[in-house]
Amino acid sequence: MPRLRSLSHMGFPWLFDRNKLLLWHNFIQKFEPHLKDAEELDPFYFDLLLNAARRWDRQNPKRIVCESYITLLDYEGRLYPEENCYICEERIEEDIALMQAFKPAHPACIYSPALPTKKILDFFETKQTVFLEDHEVDHIFEIVMKGL
Secondary structure, eight states: HHHHTTTOOOOOOGGGGGGHHHHHHHHHHHHHHHTOOSSSOOOHHHHHHHHHHHHHHSOHHHHHHHHHHHHHHHHHHHHOOBBBOOTTBBBOOSSEEEGGGEEEEEHHHHHHEEEEHHHHHHHHOOOTTTOOHHHHHHHHHHHTTOOO
């Protein structure tokens, strides 16, 4: 117990992997502007980051970021799992594009690469990236990096 008194750092095995550390740093940076005006934080945010950090060395970090972000959106009530375009409000059929905060749109409405609608709607429902290809996860990760 005396060691816990002045604890300032919790180490993880992936801290010595430069690529994983850089991805972690970029992910953590997105929380500062998102939470800066909050006076009191729920334990949800700490638990979300701790769970992500524990899985960081065993799983693709970009997948963890995407799964954590969609969990955050769901917790905050900002998840928009509709099949209608956020811009033109028409139904999205085969291909979907995602805006910041994972708002769905037609690829032509936002000039963004197309993703399979069924896979993205499954991702919204399950909050897992298991059925997504790596290039799709890379694109979703880039959307997350635009900001929370």
